[in-house]
Amino acid sequence: MQSIRSLDDFQTLQKRLKVDTAKNLPVIVIPASTCAQASGANEIIRVAKREILQRNLSEKVGLRITGCHGFCQMEPNVLIEPRGTFYPKVGMKQMARIVEAVGKGEVLEEYLYRDAKTGRRIELARDIPFFARQVRFLLGQNEKVDPIRIYNYIANGGYAALARLLGEGRPADVIEEVKKSGLRGRGGAGFPTGLKWEALARQDGRRGKVLVCNADEGDPGAYMDRAVLEGNPHAIIEGMLLGAFATGAEEGVVYVRAEYPLAIKHLIIALDQARKLGLLGKNILGSSLSFDIDLVKGAGAFVCGEETALMRSIEGKMGEPRQRPPFPVERGIEGKPTAINNVETWANVPLIINLGAEEFARVGTKNSKGTKIFSLVGKISNTGLVEVPMGMTIKEIVHEIGGGPENSVPIKAVQTGGPSGGCIPATHFDLRIDYDSLAEAGSIMGSGGMIVMDEHTCMVDVAKYFMNFLQDESCGKCYVCRKGTQRMSEILDDITSGRGTMEQLQTLEELAQVVKDASMCGLGQTASNPVLSTLRYFREEYEAHIRDRRCPAGVCRDLITFTINENCNGCGACKLACPEKAISGKKKEPHFIDMKKCIKCGMCRSVCKFDAVDVR
Numbered sequence: 001m002q003s004i005r006s007l008d009d010f011q012t013l014q015k016r017l018k019v020d021t022a023k024n025l026p027v028i029v030i031p032a033s034t035c036a037q038a039s040g041a042n043e044i045i046r047v048a049k050r051e052i053l054q055r056n057l058s059e060k061v062g063l064r065i066t067g068c069h070g071f072c073q074m075e076p077n078v079l080i081e082p083r084g085t086f087y088p089k090v091g092m093k094q095m096a097r098i099v100e101a102v103g104k105g106e107v108l109e110e111y112l113y114r115d116a117k118t119g120r121r122i123e124l125a126r127d128i129p130f131f132a133r134q135v136r137f138l139l140g141q142n143e144k145v146d147p148i149r150i151y152n153y154i155a156n157g158g159y160a161a162l163a164r165l166l167g168e169g170r171p172a173d174v175i176e177e178v179k180k181s182g183l184r185g186r187g188g189a190g191f192p193t194g195l196k197w198e199a200l201a202r203q204d205g206r207r208g209k210v211l212v213c214n215a216d217e218g219d220p221g222a223y224m225d226r227a228v229l230e231g232n233p234h235a236i237i238e239g240m241l242l243g244a245f246a247t248g249a250e251e252g253v254v255y256v257r258a259e260y261p262l263a264i265k266h267l268i269i270a271l272d273q274a275r276k277l278g279l280l281g282k283n284i285l286g287s288s289l290s291f292d293i294d295l296v297k298g299a300g301a302f303v304c305g306e307e308t309a310l311m312r313s314i315e316g317k318m319g320e321p322r323q324r325p326p327f328p329v330e331r332g333i334e335g336k337p338t339a340i341n342n343v344e345t346w347a348n349v350p351l352i353i354n355l356g357a358e359e360f361a362r363v364g365t366k367n368s369k370g371t372k373i374f375s376l377v378g379k380i381s382n383t384g385l386v387e388v389p390m391g392m393t394i395k396e397i398v399h400e401i402g403g404g405p406e407n408s409v410p411i412k413a414v415q416t417g418g419p420s421g422g423c424i425p426a427t428h429f430d431l432r433i434d435y436d437s438l439a440e441a442g443s444i445m446g447s448g449g450m451i452v453m454d455e456h457t458c459m460v461d462v463a464k465y466f467m468n469f470l471q472d473e474s475c476g477k478c479y480v481c482r483k484g485t486q487r488m489s490e491i492l493d494d495i496t497s498g499r500g501t502m503e504q505l506q507t508l509e510e511l512a513q514v515v516k517d518a519s520m521c522g523l524g525q526t527a528s529n530p531v532l533s534t535l536r537y538f539r540e541e542y543e544a545h546i547r548d549r550r551c552p553a554g555v556c557r558d559l560i561t562f563t564i565n566e567n568c569n570g571c572g573a574c575k576l577a578c579p580e581k582a583i584s585g586k587k588k589e590p591h592f593i594d595m596k597k598c599i600k601c602g603m604c605r606s607v608c609k610f611d612a613v614d615v616r
Contacts, residue, residue: 003278010163017155025062025553026102029079029143033230034225034262035066038406039075044095059276060103064152066379067142067231067266071130072384074113079125079143086125087111116381116403118216130382133401135363137371138347142231147266150179153234159279161353162241166287174246175201178349180357182369187214187305187342188417188446189522190368190435193349196339200247204336204422210333211240211248214310215256215263215487218302219418220469222449224373227385229256229263233270237293239346241279242353244291252293255310257300267295302419302473305447306521309475320477321521325378330424332540342447344373354572364390368434372445378452381406387434395429398452409454413537416447417474420526422533442533444526458544458555459538464492466530472524481524484515488531496556509535512533533545554615557600564591567612572602574613 002133004010027047032041039262050061071077074088078098085107089097093164094111100106112121113128122128139513146152153159165174180196206362213236216510217225229236240252256264274280282290296314304310304319311333313319332338348370352360361369369389374397377383381403388397394414398404405411413423422443431437435445471485491508494500512528512535519525535542544550551559564574572586582598585591593604 001273001276003276003303003500005278006211006287007163007167012161014154014160014163017151024082025060026083026105027062027064028099028102029064029066029081031067031069031075031079031142031231032065033227034260035068035072036075036077037262040069040091041076043092044076044078044090045090045206046094048099048522055100055103055355057099057103058121061099064146066145067147068227068385069143069380070134070136070139070227070387071128072131073154074384080175081143082241082531083330084126086113086123086128094101102600106410107444128414128481129403130384130386130401133392133396134387135389136387137351137363137522138228138232138235138373139385142227145232145234147233148269148489149230150234150270153232157354158350159238159241160233160236162245162279163285165242165245165353166285169245171201171248173245174242174353177357178246178352181352181360182357182364182367183345183348183352184325184368184435185341186344186348186447187374187446188420188444189444192344193341196341197243197247199327200249200337200339203329205248205337208251208336208340209247210251210253210336211247211249212307212310212314212333212338213254213346214307214340214342214456215254216298216305216310217257217447218300218305218473219447219449221377222375222418222450224375224448224449226263227294228343228347228373229260230266233263233267234274235347236267236343237270237274239349240293241284241289241291242349243339243341245289245345249339250290250292251336252291253296253314253333254305255296255298255314256417258297259300264295264297265600271295276395301398301475302469302523303523306523309521310340311338317383318475320475323520323525346450354613365432365434367436370445372448373465374433374435374448374450376402376452377412378450379406379409379454379457380452382405390434391432393429393432394431397433397450398429399478402452405454409456410454412455412457413453413459415443415451415453415462415530417444417526418449419448419469420444420529421449422529423453423462423537424533425537428537443529444537449584455556456553458496458551458553459534459541460461460551461553462498462557463530463534463590464489465497467492467527470523470527474527478520478524480515480518480528481520484511484519484524485527487511488515488528492531495542495545498545498549498556499556500542502543502546505546507544532598550616554602554605560600561595561616562593562598562600562602562604563614563616564593565612565614566590567610569610569612572609573607573609577603577607579603 022491078087183193184190309319328338433483512531516528568590
């Protein structure tokens with residue numbers, strides 16, 4: 001790989017690469033993200049390579065290995081470009097036939113996606129309900145780019161925004177463009193990105209300035225940043241280069257959790273390629289811009305998602321938040337002015353420069369511009385990553401893109417914003433997803449986790465789960481957060497165990513408000529959201545646990561009893577599933593549960609297809 005020394009050399013390379021990729025051959029695109037590999041993507045990739053070679057199709061059919069496309073429910077899947085044919089849940093035998101069909105220009109209808117509601121086969125990815133309502137600014141790029149091939153990124157317009165700005169742009173113009181776009185931080189707080197950059201640009205640069213990419217994605221059930229890092233690491237690198245041009249920063253850091261090995265691998269490769277090509281380092285493309293990026297692995301502390309704790313971790317210290325002011329843009333890593341944005345924010349910057357601020361701002365709402373990636377998980381038919389315009393309703397996301405409940409049990413609520421978010425009931429699903437609307441509803445945008453829960457979910461138990469998580473993840477520096485989360489966890493444990501009182505319920509609500517108001521950092525200030533939101537919308541469940549010693553959802557073990565009713569036909573599914581052998585009965589005759597052996601795990605209820613297991 002030869003280093004590029006000037007803008008003219010870069011433009012010559014880009015033109016050559018575009019010509020090389022404009023042959024319009026059919027291309028087999030296989031996502032090989034973490035979730036895809038766990039589902040068997042590596043096996044079908046080997047089959048695809050073997051079949052292309054054995055059938056002498058190397059000059060007729062292309063193969064591209066990419067990151068996540070979003071539809072994790074249907075992994076491993078295959079996309080055929082340029083037509084857009086989508087094959088879900090592809091096995092090794094199917095892959096061999098798909099390669100043969102692509103070589104002949106045929107479509108295998110029996111392998112196409114089948115719509116769960118209509119039963120009809122759908123060929124093109126864009127027509128599948130999961131994809132049809134999305135606006136895929138970022139995830140759409142994942143389909144086009146092999147993450148470990150920088151030339152592939154450049155051929156698709158990568159680093160063109162950087163080259164254009166180095167040739168004719170001014171730093172102040174870049175900041176103004178980002179401000180006009182309305183881009184807000186996608187990491188949770190939603191602070192305007194342009195204002196943060198403007199504040200950094202005004203700082204004295206003699207100490208040096210630092211840009212940080214926060215990839216410490218710690219929310220249970222969330223993996224948006226992982227998917228972007230795995231699938232398109234050069235977009236983050238280019239975004240940080242544009243930020244360096246705008247603010248005068250010379251140092252960059254990507255802080256990524258060590259639990260993301262594939263993202264780290266792809267990022268290391270991308271950084272090495274960018275350096276060798278001359279896109280990182282001194283005098284980039286012959287200009288005055290000098291900027292390089294280091295990779296720092298985090299140890300998985302949730303509190304390090306808070307920017308001041310993250311900075312201490314980068315410095316090699318314990319990840320504890322500190323009081324502000326001074327703010328990071330004034331005094332950050334090693335005393336240097338520092339600006340921190342998350343993965344999705346940085347990836348949006350090249351998009352804004354290429355599209356233009358006005359075009360970007362047309363998507364979204366007045367105060368929340370652009371798109372947002374959510375990880376849609378839980379009790380829903382279609383799980384995966386969805387990228388939607390700001391302002392789309394929860395109902396549209398859950399029922400149209402997500403396909404509604406995974407079975408006959410109605411959806412009860414959605415939890416947004418991770419452990420520090422809130423639970424929004426199904427009666428409020430007309431709520432539009434943006435920063436302000438979610439805050440009014442008692443939740444937050446967070447980094448983009450969206451967990452769907454059905455009627456079999458106990459909201460008190462949900463609050464207890466997240467409070468236990470936050471109690472463990474509190475750094476302990478702030479007394480209000482340390483003791484407040486501990487005491488709230490203890491009260492919730494009493495309530496779910498049948499020991500709760502109405503006085504404790506009042507104490508819980510008052511304590512949650514104190515923790516929210518008096519904690520030092522964002523973790524403590526939002527730690528009460530699961531409690532306050534469930535009390536706001538599901539107070540009757542708390543009262544049922546306390547007054548009636550009953551769990552309406554049939555979840556809390558100390559408050560429930562399992563019995564088998566007259567619907568039982570003796571199929572034996574519950575008997576096989578029971579880990580304690582507590583169920584007895586002859587085949588095709590009603591079964592019975594021995595409560596002395598029953599540990600109330602609920603396996604019998606989950607496997608029964610005849611509604612024959614009651615929970616009281």
